[in-house]
Amino acid sequence: MAINYTSRGGVLLGLESFFNPKSIAVIGASNNPAKLGYEVYKNLKKYEGIVYPVNKKETSIQGDKAYKSVLDIPGKVDLGVIVIPRDHVLKAVEESGIKGVKSLIIITGGFGETGDEGKRLEKRILRTARKYGMRIIGPNCVGIMNTWNNLNATFILAARKGRTALISQSGALGAGIIYKTFQEKIGFSKFISLGNMIDVDFAEIIDYLAEDEYTSSIALYIEGLENGRKFIQTAKRVSRKKPIVVLKSGRSSGGARAISSHTGSLAGSYRIYRAAFKQSGIITAEKIDEMLSMARVFDVGVLPKRCEAAVMTNAGGPGVLVSDELEERGIRLSSLQYDTKESLKKILPPIASHNNPVDMVASARGREYYEVLKILMRDPNVGLVVAVCVVPTFAGMTRTEHAEGLIKAYNELGRPKPLIGLFMAGEISSDAKEILEKNNVPVYERPEDVAAAAYALCQHSSRKEV
Amino acid sequence: MAINYTSRGGVLLGLESFFNPKSIAVIGASNNPAKLGYEVYKNLKKYEGIVYPVNKKETSIQGDKAYKSVLDIPGKVDLGVIVIPRDHVLKAVEESGIKGVKSLIIITGGFGETGDEGKRLEKRILRTARKYGMRIIGPNCVGIMNTWNNLNATFILAARKGRTALISQSGALGAGIIYKTFQEKIGFSKFISLGNMIDVDFAEIIDYLAEDEYTSSIALYIEGLENGRKFIQTAKRVSRKKPIVVLKSGRSSGGARAISSHTGSLAGSYRIYRAAFKQSGIITAEKIDEMLSMARVFDVGVLPKRCEAAVMTNAGGPGVLVSDELEERGIRLSSLQYDTKESLKKILPPIASHNNPVDMVASARGREYYEVLKILMRDPNVGLVVAVCVVPTFAGMTRTEHAEGLIKAYNELGRPKPLIGLFMAGEISSDAKEILEKNNVPVYERPEDVAAAAYALCQHSSRKEV
Numbered sequence: 061m062a063i064n065y066t067s068r069g070g071v072l073l074g075l076e077s078f079f080n081p082k083s084i085a086v087i088g089a090s091n092n093p094a095k096l097g098y099e100v101y102k103n104l105k106k107y108e109g110i111v112y113p114v115n116k117k118e119t120s121i122q123g124d125k126a127y128k129s130v131l132d133i134p135g136k137v138d139l140g141v142i143v144i145p146r147d148h149v150l151k152a153v154e155e156s157g158i159k160g161v162k163s164l165i166i167i168t169g170g171f172g173e174t175g176d177e178g179k180r181l182e183k184r185i186l187r188t189a190r191k192y193g194m195r196i197i198g199p200n201c202v203g204i205m206n207t208w209n210n211l212n213a214t215f216i217l218a219a220r221k222g223r224t225a226l227i228s229q230s231g232a233l234g235a236g237i238i239y240k241t242f243q244e245k246i247g248f249s250k251f252i253s254l255g256n257m258i259d260v261d262f263a264e265i266i267d268y269l270a271e272d273e274y275t276s277s278i279a280l281y282i283e284g285l286e287n288g289r290k291f292i293q294t295a296k297r298v299s300r301k302k303p304i305v306v307l308k309s310g311r312s313s314g315g316a317r318a319i320s321s322h323t324g325s326l327a328g329s330y331r332i333y334r335a336a337f338k339q340s341g342i343i344t345a346e347k348i349d350e351m352l353s354m355a356r357v358f359d360v361g362v363l364p365k366r367c368e369a370a371v372m373t374n375a376g377g378p379g380v381l382v383s384d385e386l387e388e389r390g391i392r393l394s395s396l397q398y399d400t401k402e403s404l405k406k407i408l409p410p411i412a413s414h415n416n417p418v419d420m421v422a423s424a425r426g427r428e429y430y431e432v433l434k435i436l437m438r439d440p441n442v443g444l445v446v447a448v449c450v451v452p453t454f455a456g457m458t459r460t461e462h463a464e465g466l467i468k469a470y471n472e473l474g475r476p477k478p479l480i481g482l483f484m485a486g487e488i489s490s491d492a493k494e495i496l497e498k499n500n501v502p503v504y505e506r507p508e509d510v511a512a513a514a515y516a517l518c519q520h521s522s523r524k525e526v
Numbered sequence: 527m528a529i530n531y532t533s534r535g536g537v538l539l540g541l542e543s544f545f546n547p548k549s550i551a552v553i554g555a556s557n558n559p560a561k562l563g564y565e566v567y568k569n570l571k572k573y574e575g576i577v578y579p580v581n582k583k584e585t586s587i588q589g590d591k592a593y594k595s596v597l598d599i600p601g602k603v604d605l606g607v608i609v610i611p612r613d614h615v616l617k618a619v620e621e622s623g624i625k626g627v628k629s630l631i632i633i634t635g636g637f638g639e640t641g642d643e644g645k646r647l648e649k650r651i652l653r654t655a656r657k658y659g660m661r662i663i664g665p666n667c668v669g670i671m672n673t674w675n676n677l678n679a680t681f682i683l684a685a686r687k688g689r690t691a692l693i694s695q696s697g698a699l700g701a702g703i704i705y706k707t708f709q710e711k712i713g714f715s716k717f718i719s720l721g722n723m724i725d726v727d728f729a730e731i732i733d734y735l736a737e738d739e740y741t742s743s744i745a746l747y748i749e750g751l752e753n754g755r756k757f758i759q760t761a762k763r764v765s766r767k768k769p770i771v772v773l774k775s776g777r778s779s780g781g782a783r784a785i786s787s788h789t790g791s792l793a794g795s796y797r798i799y800r801a802a803f804k805q806s807g808i809i810t811a812e813k814i815d816e817m818l819s820m821a822r823v824f825d826v827g828v829l830p831k832r833c834e835a836a837v838m839t840n841a842g843g844p845g846v847l848v849s850d851e852l853e854e855r856g857i858r859l860s861s862l863q864y865d866t867k868e869s870l871k872k873i874l875p876p877i878a879s880h881n882n883p884v885d886m887v888a889s890a891r892g893r894e895y896y897e898v899l900k901i902l903m904r905d906p907n908v909g910l911v912v913a914v915c916v917v918p919t920f921a922g923m924t925r926t927e928h929a930e931g932l933i934k935a936y937n938e939l940g941r942p943k944p945l946i947g948l949f950m951a952g953e954i955s956s957d958a959k960e961i962l963e964k965n966n967v968p969v970y971e972r973p974e975d976v977a978a979a980a981y982a983l984c985q986h987s988s989r990k991e992v
Binding site (some may be wrong): 093094095096098099169170173174215216228229230231232234235236237239240241242243246281283309310311312313314315317318319336347348349371374375376377378379380381383384386387388392393405409410413415416417422449451453454455456470484485486487488489505506507508 | 541559560561562566618635636639640681682683687694695696697698699700701702703705706707708709710746747749775776777778779780781783784786814815837840841842843844845846847850852853854858859875877879881882883885888916919920921922950951952953954955971972973974
């Protein structure tokens with residue numbers, strides 16, 4: 061159903077007006093907190109640009125002067141956000157076209173996902189939009205966010221600022237992910253809920269994000285693709301610049317059936333999807349946390365030249381678990397050079413292990429983390445370093461000295477190879493994690509997330525244009 | 527190395543004095559916060575029973591009268607906690623024996639894990655303990671906790687109260703797990719760091735926990751077993767009463783190498799372990815969260831009679847993802863009966879899905895969760911119900927009404943089948959999750975954890991004595 065706009069000589073029409081509009085009309089802005097139009101307008105009041113509420117009955121919305129129709133708005137309108145009952149949407153699209161609106165987000169549901177009648181209505185809406193050269197995201201979506209200019213054109217809470225763009229075919233899943241990342245302090249550059257994708261689709265969005273300076277990685281939740289070939293071709297091109305991580309649901313028959321009733325689209329064979337993703341340089345995730353872990357590891361800003369890892373730890377068990385996870389991802393533990401081991405022996409007590417994983421034992425303090433990271437980073441057999449720490453609450457140590465030691469060494473060395481943290485003590489380690497994150501060292505709480513992240517770095521490293 | 531005490535006609539000697547001692551001596555209690563003996567004594571000051579500090583130099587420890595030796599203590603001593611330098615441990619063990627101490631926790635490290643000299647010292651310690659009939663946990667361990675009587679005989683922070691016993695061969699991993707569960711509000715009945723296991727081992731501990739009224743499930747982190755046959759035989763017996771979940775590390779060659787340098791024991795072939803676990807009714811986990819998710823699902827207090835699930839959701843994507851995860855665990859989605867679907871149609875709007883997963887769409891409120899759970903629980907094809915919710919922050923809904931609806935229905939029905947929650951919105955859903963947890967409905971944030979939990983219920987259901 062989607063029309064391939066990107067094929068017009070590669071010129072992208074109008075996506076910029078979705079993410080950086082000078083002015084926005086909220087068609088269906090409301091004073092009633094039980095309505096989605098209430099939340100959408102409330103969220104957009106924080107936007108940097110001009111925002112007009114449109115409501116055919118009210119004269120003011122949330123204290124601002126309201127307009128009966130988009131046609132009554134005195135100034136220009138770049139973006140229209142439509143959140144009115146289904147049967148009024150087509151008229152609002154027509155009026156937006158007359159007004160000269162460039163882009164529309166149609167949040168309203170009840171279209172193609174409910175059957176043939178809804179599909180016919182979608183076609184009429186698309187024809188109308190084309191007539192005026194307007195682009196559409198949706199319908200049946202949550203909306204979009206650009207965290208870097210405070211644009212929240214959705215009815216959900218705004219995401220934290222970050223470097224990963226999240227695109228979700230399920231709006232509710234997008235909300236669930238954004239909400240869960242609040243406490244994990246994970247941010248996003250942009251969020252796009254694509255809904256029924258009658259116009260703007262995955263391919264066009266990733267093409268746009270490839271050039272977006274605020275986005276360093278792209279995470280996609282996909283249920284089903286209508287135009288797989290276009291997506292694969294685009295992804296093949298984009299993945300040479302920026303990493304793309306995909307979570308594709310419908311792996312099981314039950315999941316696939318659920319998709320067809322949820323989005324009306326066919327889930328397709330997971331195997332075929334997976335093979336196509338691989339071929340086009342997309343990194344596949346099977347869990348939400350895995351996807352997020354992979355996407356945000358690129359904050360570290362350097363790719364590994366070889367896919368072998370050194371693990372340093374103050375805790376034996378976690379060192380073993382992360383070694384298992386790394387090797388299951390095909391990332392072997394580096395065999396440390398003779399000089400490296402000799403240097404480690406000078407720094408560490410005799411009961412420590414000077415092999416990889418390097419077990420510095422529980423007495424290791426900031427100084428040991430500093431020295432050992434320097435030694436490991438200098439070993440040519442080491443492609444990346446995983447620094448494990450169960451932050452000790454005893455022996456008079458501070459809760460941040462281990463992280464501080466790592467950052468000092470890493471910055472002094474000029475960040476020559478990726479460093480990934482595994483800090484496993486929940487809120488006990490939150491100050492330490494904050495130090496690492498502030499210094500763009502990705503840090504995780506679970507061994508499997510570290511391995512997923514390291515795997516993503518290696519995959520992208522083998523892919524990226526030199 | 528471990529001596530099989532449980533074989534003496536099944537009589538367990540002395541483990542009770544580890545977990546419910548009338549009096550404790552901390553041998554090596556300290557005033558110096560840089561020493562572990564400082565933390566151990568500080569932690570034990572909160573214990574319900576009598577606690578004596580022993581320090582050969584100081585006259586008072588943390589404000590309490592100190593004793594030069596355990597022999598100077600006026601009253602009886604049930605449990606001794608030894609946290610002094612390695613070369614003084616043997617003498618302290620001998621003195622404890624003379625004093626009539628029943629059990630010893632030796633926290634001090636530097637024994638078998640460091641080589642042959644340490645192993646010889648361990649043998650002398652064990653012989654001394656045997657001479658006096660004393661039992662030993664450790665050496666080289668973090669200690670033990672009994673959350674139900676405020677016993678924290680470790681140098682780490684106390685765990686929350688709960689129903690899962692956690693036994694870890696890595697003390698630091700145990701600490702990492704306990705700290706991470708603070709924010710997840712997961713509790714434990716007991717925690718045992720076994721260390722080098724020169725006497726008390728996994729087998730004996732699980733035998734003890736089988737009879738412990740505060741423990742409803744047992745979670746084990748194992749690196750390597752010295753006496754596998756004894757463990758398997760014990761587990762076979764215990765797993766008919768209480769679920770046992772094991773995380774065994776050393777799946778990879780790198781992990782296995784790390785284990786041998788960490789504990790001095792052989793990791794053994796993971797495949798062989800896995801097969802033996804399966805044979806003895808142990809549920810195997812491969813990640814920390816998976817293990818914890820499996821162990822705490824038994825809080826629900828009812829086992830499924832058939833391993834087919836109904837999924838109800840207000841969010842399409844999460845419904846699909848959890849369906850995928852359930853089916854990958856071998857738990858099929860129930861095919862709902864005709865009457866069930868008809869009842870659902872009466873309750874839900876036309877755009878909802880009346881198949882399984884039942885997508886109630888985002889407008890579903892507390893009432894829908896109440897009604898739909900009742901309908902699904904009554905369908906004989908349904909063995910357990912997974913209730914998914916992305917807590918809406920719009921449309922004037924409260925953040926707890928969905929959970930409240932579920933609990934009302936579940937309690938009215940008399941909890942006939944397991945109910946598992948999947949509440950995916952991070953801190954937005956924390957009030958809702960609290961309601962479920964208070965009512966002993968296990969609730970998770972990740973689809974894979976729900977599937978792991980459902981799998982554990984099904985495994986134990988097929989195993990348990992009727």
